[in-house]
Amino acid sequence: MNNLVKINPQAPEAEVIEQAATILRGGGLVAFPTETVYGLGALALNLKAIHRIFLAKERPDWDPLIVHVRDMVMARPLMKRLPPDFELLASRFWPGPLTLVVEKDDQIPGEVTAHRPTVALRMPWHPVAAALLAATGAPIAAPSANRFGRPSPTRAEHVVEDLANRVDLILDAGPTPVGVESTVLDLTQSPPVILRPGGVPREELEKVIGEVRLASAVEDETARAGLAGPGMSLKHYAPRARVELLDGEINETVITLKRRVEELKREGKTFYLLANYGDDRLYAQTLFDQMRDADSQHADVILAIMPPARGLGLAVRDRLLRASGSPAASDGEKDES
Numbered sequence: 001m002n003n004l005v006k007i008n009p010q011a012p013e014a015e016v017i018e019q020a021a022t023i024l025r026g027g028g029l030v031a032f033p034t035e036t037v038y039g040l041g042a043l044a045l046n047l048k049a050i051h052r053i054f055l056a057k058e059r060p061d062w063d064p065l066i067v068h069v070r071d072m073v074m075a076r077p078l079m080k081r082l083p084p085d086f087e088l089l090a091s092r093f094w095p096g097p098l099t100l101v102v103e104k105d106d107q108i109p110g111e112v113t114a115h116r117p118t119v120a121l122r123m124p125w126h127p128v129a130a131a132l133l134a135a136t137g138a139p140i141a142a143p144s145a146n147r148f149g150r151p152s153p154t155r156a157e158h159v160v161e162d163l164a165n166r167v168d169l170i171l172d173a174g175p176t177p178v179g180v181e182s183t184v185l186d187l188t189q190s191p192p193v194i195l196r197p198g199g200v201p202r203e204e205l206e207k208v209i210g211e212v213r214l215a216s217a218v219e220d221e222t223a224r225a226g227l228a229g230p231g232m233s234l235k236h237y238a239p240r241a242r243v244e245l246l247d248g249e250i251n252e253t254v255i256t257l258k259r260r261v262e263e264l265k266r267e268g269k270t271f272y273l274l275a276n277y278g279d280d281r282l283y284a285q286t287l288f289d290q291m292r293d294a295d296s297q298h299a300d301v302i303l304a305i306m307p308p309a310r311g312l313g314l315a316v317r318d319r320l321l322r323a324s325g326s327p328a329a330s331d332g333e334k335d336e337s
């Protein structure tokens with residue numbers, strides 16, 4: 001791959017950053033690491049470049065993009081007004097895996113926000129992302145650098161698998177440290193609402209601003225984990241293998257697991273086990289990589305043990321639930337959120 005370039009994750013080489021920034025300024029696409037997953041970047045205020053993101057990802061136009069900023073000076077003109085809690089949250093969690101949904105300024109093209117009156121803003125801490133934002137001096141729209149519906153990319157190899165020659169440059173800084181996407185928090189509602197659980201846990205947000213609600217879609221899915229039959233949730237973040245969820249009290253889970261393993265063996269099916277072994281941070285970090293690993297090993301079934309719905313466990317549960325959605329949902333409407 002001649003568009004794949006290695007870059008130092010702690011101290012990105014200036015000439016590589018400049019090469020990437022030049023491509024972005026010219027309206028090109030650059031895949032780059034953030035602390036969450038790899039992003040597919042284009043200048044947020046360049047309409048042609050934005051169109052290229054949707055084309056490359058095969059992303060439907062109703063799915064809005066997150067706009068990345070370097071600092072508050074870059075963020076402020078993108079917003080119509082500062083909602084309550086914005087400054088408090090930004091001072092505590094930025095740079096970091098928290099995306100804040102606010103009323104958008106008119107200069108942001110409607111295509112970026114799927115014609116919503118709001119925009120999702122994030123300031124990543126990953127040194128490569130930060131250096132790229134500093135070099136371009138302009139906001140960068142960057143959804144996850146995967147094909148729509150596939151597990152998000154946590155390694156440059158995943159970007160190559162999904163997007164290869166559809167991007168102008170892929171910056172390879174090794175695996176991303178958080179491994180799941182940012183928490184998306186809607187500040188246009190009061191109390192604020194988590195639209196997508198992610199890298200910043202709900203509990204951490206509540207320590208700073210008090211009550212934070214979970215969007216009903218997230219709550220419903222979390223509540224019916226384990227009960228969900230195929231077809232109940234929309235398939236997304238999906239490996240090719242069928243994802244079966246095991247949830248509930250640990251002793252019962254172990255019994256169910258043993259039974260399923262025996263059944264699958266009898267049916268001649270191969271399986272791949274996903275579990276946290278008591279460490280939700282590690283589970284989040286390796287989740288998408290393991291889903292892709294299961295596929296590369298041609299596993300028929302992924303048996304996934306659900307972590308408890310707290311801390312990063314909430315984000316892991318959300319992704320597993322979506323990945324387990326029925327195959328019927330995968331060729332129809334999908335929900336990237």
Ligand code: AMP
Pocket residue numbers: 063064065066101113116118119120142143144181184195196336337
């Ligand atoms: P991705 O960048 O691929 O992780 O996806 C971005 C996600 O952020 C979208 O799928 C939405 O769920 C969410 N998002 C982005 N912009 C908005 C917005 N204006 N309002 C609500 N959610 C948003």
Ligand code: MG
Pocket residue numbers: 143144152336
């Ligand atoms: Mg995505």
